[in-house]
Amino acid sequence: MSDQEPVPALHVRGLARSYRLPSGPVHAVRGLDLTVPRGEILGFLGPNGAGKTTTQRMLATLLPPTAGQARVAGRDLVRDPAGVRARIGYVAQAGGLDPGCGVREELVTQGRLHRMPRAAARARAGELAAELGLTALLDRPTGALSGGQRRRVEIALGLVNRPEVLFLDEPTTGLDPGSRAGLWELIRRIRRDLGTTVFLTTHYLDEADALCDRVVVIDGGRAVAEGSPAQLRSRYAPADSAGTLQDAFLALTGRGPTEKPLAV
Amino acid sequence: MTTTAHPAPAPTRIPRLPADTAVVFGRCLRATLRSRTNLLFGMLQPLLFLTFFGPLLTRLDLGADGSPWQTFVPGILVQLALLGGSFVGLGLIVDRNLGVVDRMRATPVAPLALLLGRTLRDVVQLVAQSVLLVLLGFAFGLRAPLPGVLAGLAFVAVLSGALAALSYGLAARLRTPPEFAAVANTGVIPLMLLSGLLLPMSLAPGWLDGLSRAVPFRYTVDAVREVFRGHYAAGTVGLGAAVTLALAALCLAAATRLFTRAGRG
Numbered sequence A: 001m002s003d004q005e006p007v008p009a010l011h012v013r014g015l016a017r018s019y020r021l022p023s024g025p026v027h028a029v030r031g032l033d034l035t036v037p038r039g040e041i042l043g044f045l046g047p048n049g050a051g052k053t054t055t056q057r058m059l060a061t062l063l064p065p066t067a068g069q070a071r072v073a074g075r076d077l078v079r080d081p082a083g084v085r086a087r088i089g090y091v092a093q094a095g096g097l098d099p100g101c102g103v104r105e106e107l108v109t110q111g112r113l114h115r116m117p118r119a120a121a122r123a124r125a126g127e128l129a130a131e132l133g134l135t136a137l138l139d140r141p142t143g144a145l146s147g148g149q150r151r152r153v154e155i156a157l158g159l160v161n162r163p164e165v166l167f168l169d170e171p172t173t174g175l176d177p178g179s180r181a182g183l184w185e186l187i188r189r190i191r192r193d194l195g196t197t198v199f200l201t202t203h204y205l206d207e208a209d210a211l212c213d214r215v216v217v218i219d220g221g222r223a224v225a226e227g228s229p230a231q232l233r234s235r236y237a238p239a240d241s242a243g244t245l246q247d248a249f250l251a252l253t254g255r256g257p258t259e260k261p262l263a264v
Numbered sequence B: 001m002t003t004t005a006h007p008a009p010a011p012t013r014i015p016r017l018p019a020d021t022a023v024v025f026g027r028c029l030r031a032t033l034r035s036r037t038n039l040l041f042g043m044l045q046p047l048l049f050l051t052f053f054g055p056l057l058t059r060l061d062l063g064a065d066g067s068p069w070q071t072f073v074p075g076i077l078v079q080l081a082l083l084g085g086s087f088v089g090l091g092l093i094v095d096r097n098l099g100v101v102d103r104m105r106a107t108p109v110a111p112l113a114l115l116l117g118r119t120l121r122d123v124v125q126l127v128a129q130s131v132l133l134v135l136l137g138f139a140f141g142l143r144a145p146l147p148g149v150l151a152g153l154a155f156v157a158v159l160s161g162a163l164a165a166l167s168y169g170l171a172a173r174l175r176t177p178p179e180f181a182a183v184a185n186t187g188v189i190p191l192m193l194l195s196g197l198l199l200p201m202s203l204a205p206g207w208l209d210g211l212s213r214a215v216p217f218r219y220t221v222d223a224v225r226e227v228f229r230g231h232y233a234a235g236t237v238g239l240g241a242a243v244t245l246a247l248a249a250l251c252l253a254a255a256t257r258l259f260t261r262a263g264r265g
Helices: A052-058 A081-087 A101-111 A118-131 A145-159 A177-194 A203-211 A229-237 A245-253 B016-034 B036-057 B070-086 B089-098 B100-103 B111-140 B144-172 B177-194 B206-212 B216-228 B235-260
Strands: A012-021 A024-036 A041-045 A067-072 A088-091 A166-168 A197-202 A215-219 A222-227
Touching: A012 A052, A024 A052, A024 A067, A024 A222, A041 A177, A041 A203, A052 A067, A052 A197, A052 B100, A067 A222, A081 A088, A088 A145, A088 B100, A101 A118, A101 A145, A101 B016, A118 A145, A118 A166, A145 A166, A145 A177, A166 B089, A177 A197, A177 A203, A197 A203, A203 A245, A215 A229, A215 A245, A222 A229, A222 A245, A229 A245, B016 B036, B016 B111, B036 B070, B036 B111, B070 B111, B070 B144, B070 B177, B070 B216, B089 B100, B089 B177, B100 B111, B111 B144, B111 B235, B144 B177, B144 B235, B177 B206, B177 B216, B216 B235
Parallel strands: A041 A197, A041 A215, A088 A166, A166 A197
Antiparallel strands: A012 A024, A012 A067, A215 A222
């Protein structure tokens, strides 16, 4: 689709979100500009509290921006939130599974929430389960699954409507190395086979390095750098360092090893 | 993987809000049926009152015609709606912390359906529990005409819907279960005492009776007591219906506002 569709998957200008607290205003995101072409895997990299989740929640229509504009999958975020919702998948860090609910029921209900007729929702659930290796788990309650299996179910829920843009908020946090590698492979496969644009947040540098075409480093609610992992390494890693993405990241966010905020 | 493009799901001619509400209702109802312990514990309190408090009244003159059970069982039903309805918001907070609410809000489903579907489930659950309580009341000696019982259940349905919706609206604005429980308890217990659920306010001294007239549930329970005695044309019934419906409209409007604007503050 990406070759027929010149409209970028995400077009964000001046996006901002501030909160009013008794102690004064808090600027979680300050004037973010971002253009993401169709079919890209974009990594949003930043320390805790940088504004990654707030940005994703705004782009997924869950939180209204206090300033700025965005078009998501060609639809205006503010004027046509329903149009955006029909074209995105959103997988929050919390995941969104009811531990008592079975995998099949979660998948079918998600299809129904996307207003698929009952039979179509059932068929889609079976299809997704087959593609994501969940068929044997369909009748298990989600609470009985391993962390890696649960993540797959959550991503399957995000894919029910064949989204143009898939938002993943820290998709591999808390997973063991094997599950992480499996999930990376799944994300690559989603992009390759479906042409889906994937916008993921992470604070794992190896994840950004291994998975993302392009990385935007966000700190204090602002994008402080962007480029491919290789570009970031060569541009920002200090000359006296090992030249890893981590060195680039630490230089960019100004966080030395003594106050290293990341679980790298 | 399927190589299908990204068609929006087939457009349907079904009106969206009712269809969306039905989907959310179905999901919530299945969750309720899965947790049988929950169903039982929700009924435990009214059941205890019915069993261990009701029989104390059998030899008392409650200042009305009919048996004391015709006064007491309606009170227990309204108590169930009041307690059962007010605390359903806890479930929303749990779902929100699991990410379930955001996951559903990021789909095209009508936001209001997420409130109405849940509320409808609570109405069904509380009416089903009320039916069980009435049947048990009959075993204890309650006698009431069937149309009266049905009318009483209709009052319970409207009241539980109003309170459940309001409870969700409140929960949408509060962060943690303890915070919610504190607010709900503070509101519910005085209102319950002041509405004369366990004993009718006709027994109360003037000041308490006067105070209770400011509490809407009093009019509901008085009306349910009348219909349980077979008095359908009494002014109390009309007043009770009017107050209950007005309360429901108010609660629903407030809940819609609180619920659909949550996350914007």
